[in-house]
Structures are given as structure tokens and as C-alpha cells.
Amino acid sequence: MSHVNTDVLIIGAGPSGCVSAAYLHRQGINVKVVEKSQFPRFVIGESLLPRCMDHFQEVGLLDCLKAEGFEVKPGARFLRDDIVCHFDFSKKHTDGWDWTWQVPRADFDNALAQELIKKGVDIAFQHEVVDVVFNDDGSSQTTIKNAEGEAYQVNAKFIVDSSGYGRVLPRLLGLDKPSSMPEHSSIFTHVKDLNRPEGKEGTMITFDVLDKDTWFWVIPFSNGITSLGFVGKNEFIDSFEGTTTERMKQMIETSEYYKKRFSGLDFEFDPICIRNYSKAVTKFYGNGFVLTGNSAEFLDPVFSSGVTFATESALCSAKLIAKQLQGETVDWEKEYADYITYGVDVFRTYVEEWYTGNLQTLFFHRPENPDIKKQICAVLAGYVWDKTNPFVRKHKRIVANLAHLINMEKEQANS
Ligand code: FAD
Known part of the structure; x- marks a missing residue:
């Protein structure tokens, strides 16, 4: 079997794989991206959050997206019966982007991938990862099948699994676990x-x-x-x-x-x-690999957090890979798993509280409280690591407690 050598093998050319590849390539690190499908290809996940604009900007992928003329998303509207709850991203607790886009992903992902190719990144389309073997030092041999069905091997120092629902390493290494989210x-x-x-x-x-x-x-x-x-x-x-x-x-x-x-x-x-779209894994990283984006975890589409989590985890892990390849020590548990888990857990609370009805109680309660709205808006914009926001810092209790108060007030008013 023929083989090629690379520093970092990236599995999947979705937003997660592209952000990872863009960052590492800029650092002068040799990357190879393998993508199972031919682009443009359909994938779901069309509503973005302002937070992901930071990621595209940092890795030099914003201008190619601006050139596509996607529909600007300055906020989001929730409707229930006759009540409208409208979030405007320019009115939020945390500083940051106050707009993003709503995008057909075939075009969006293709724009990212084509820009990377222009920058000199090697992306092999219709190449599918079918097997991987890790050595004790974290290096690996990955078997890949090309469009003609011929197998070859990629020897890499590190693997980024950005394969989305392909969930390549969770499947091959048995890392899947049932999600805590409702089915x-x-x-x-x-x-x-x-x-x-x-x-x-x-x-x-x-x-x-x-x-x-x-x-x-x-x-x-x-x-x-x-x-x-x-x-x-x-x-x-x-x-x-x-x-x-x-x-x-x-x-x-x-x-x-x-x-x-x-x-x-x-x-x-x-x-x-x-069906049963929520996914979870037993660990986000291991010796010589990291899971990013949907390959690691997917909660629920209700707050459009998927792509933002995909790019956040891609950028965070790419920085750590660069450090490690330069000989520095990386504490993957603290610097990656704990960091990502913090943000995921904030969103997890909001998703759970959406389906308990508590968050809906807050959204559709009238009159609105403008301060609370700004704090919730920052979470919905993806700024879920800003601990100056009580709706981030105290996420586990604050939504449920406020909903309880609102319900008590309603009961008293009706009695
Ligand atoms: P993907 O974008 O899925 O890219 C993974 C790539 O890996 C694919 O191109 C695939 O072909 C490739 N691949 C797979 N297997 C292999 C293999 N063996 N070898 C090589 N390549 C491989 N997110 C949002 O942000 N906003 C939304 O509005 C939203 N709505 C959603 C609605 C639903 C119903 C669902 C289920 C999800 C939604 N999501 C949404 C989540 C979103 O789809 C994902 O979070 C996002 O696409 C993850 O990006 P990614 O780069 O991790 O993976």
C-alpha cells in the first residue's frame, strides 16, 4: 500500500476541519485534509451564531465568506401563540459580533474549502478514512480509500477528527456513549x-x-x-x-x-x-488525536450552537496541537476538555431548560426585562465562556429559579 506523511491529518472538511486546517497551515504545520464526499455537498446546520465569526476572522477565512453574500442574521425570533420574543444581537451583555449569517451549507462549506485550497492546503475529496492504528508515541497510520476504491496510508503525528456524523474515531475506537439529552x-x-x-x-x-x-x-x-x-x-x-x-x-x-x-x-x-440526533463521547481527546465539532458532541439544534461549537473546538485544539508539535507540554484535560465542556454545559442547560419549559417561560413572559434579555442574548450569540454574565456563571440555577418566580407570580395573580 502506498503511503504519505503529514504532521496533522484532518478528517472532514466541514467548518470544524476547515478552521483547524486554516490555523495549522498558517503556523507552517503540514496538514492533509481527507473528505469523504465531493463538494459542494448538502449538510444541515444553517443558522450560525455571532461567536463563530471570531473564529473565521482569526484564521483568515472571513473575507471569502463575506464575498458569498449570505443572508445576514442580526438576531433571532421565537414565536409562541401570539407572543413574539425577538433577540437582537446588538443588544447583548457580552462585547462581540452583533451579526452572523444564515447559510446554505453546501455553498458555505465549499467556500471555506476552496479558500483553503487557494491558500495551499491539501484537501483530498472523495477520500474516506476506513481504519486507523495508533502507536505508543501518538503517531498513527490511517487507511484511506479514494474514489476508485484504492487504499493508501497516511502517517501522521496527530489526527483531528472533524468527521461530524461520520464519527470516525468514536466508531473505530469505541468512544461513543449515550447522550444525556432527550430522544x-x-x-x-x-x-x-x-x-x-x-x-x-x-x-x-x-x-x-x-x-x-x-x-x-x-x-x-x-x-x-x-x-x-x-x-x-x-x-x-x-x-x-x-x-x-x-x-x-x-x-x-x-x-x-x-x-x-x-x-x-x-x-x-x-x-x-x-432520528435521535444528540451524540456524546467518553472522551474528547487521546494520545495523538482530538475530536472536534459533531464528532465529539451534539446537543440539539434549538439554539444553533453546532457550527459554533465545531469552530470553537477546532480553533482551541489547533492551538494546542501547534504548541505540542513545537515541543511544549499541553495539558489536554485542562486546556481542551475542561474548556470545551464548560461552554457545552452552558448550552446543555439552555437546551434542557427549553424542553422543561422554563426557558420558554422566560422568553414569553411579558413585560420583558431588558437586562435579563441582554444576558440571555449573549448566550444565544454563543458567548458562553463570559463569566461576567450571570446567565453563564449561574446557568445551572438561574433559568429554573427565574421561571419558578414568574410562575408563582402568575399563580398569585390568578388566585
Ligand atoms: P460536518 O459539517 O458534518 O462535516 C463533517 C465532514 O466529515 C463531512 O463533510 C463528511 O463528509 C466528512 N466525513 C465523514 N466521515 C468521513 C470519513 N470516514 N472520512 C473522511 N471524511 C468524512 N448547527 C448550527 O450551527 N446551526 C443550525 O441551525 C443547526 N441545525 C441543525 C439541525 C439538525 C436537525 C441537526 C441534526 C444539526 C444541526 N446543527 C446546526 C448541527 C450542525 O449540523 C453540526 O454541528 C455541524 O455541521 C458540525 O460541523 P462539523 O464540521 O463538525 O461536521
């Missing part, structure tokens, strides 16, 4: 948004809350296409009959707010259903 599923597609209203109403990203456990996303893109997706318990998805197209058409009728806009539109592709 939820999603069904989604794209439509040509022929009835899109003029102005903000047409382009605003919206989460239409159908009930405590079930919600509908509407993510308009600048190319006239809109992404539609339903998320709920498995029983919700299973309560509709027929093909995914038939089921999705019935689901659209359940949205009082949107049924007029989207009823009767043809889907751009048969709706895709992902």
Missing part, C-alpha cells in the same frame, strides 16, 4: 420561497414554537431558498403518516403563522429525517 428527531427540507414577504418579515430567521416539545424552524437564504425543519420527540415525528414528503406537508399545516406562506410549495429535495 428527539428532526425532519427538514428546502423550498423556493415563492411567497416570501418583502423586508424583515421575509428574511428573519424564526423558531415557531408549536408546543413545549415541538418547534419549526424557518431559515431564509439570500438565494431565494428557505430551509424548513421540524424538531420534536420521536412520537411527534411518528404521529404523521406516509413518506417524509407527505409527513412534512402535514406538519406545515400545523403552523398557524406559516402555513399560508409554505403550504403547497414543492420541496427542493425529499425531506430528510434524522
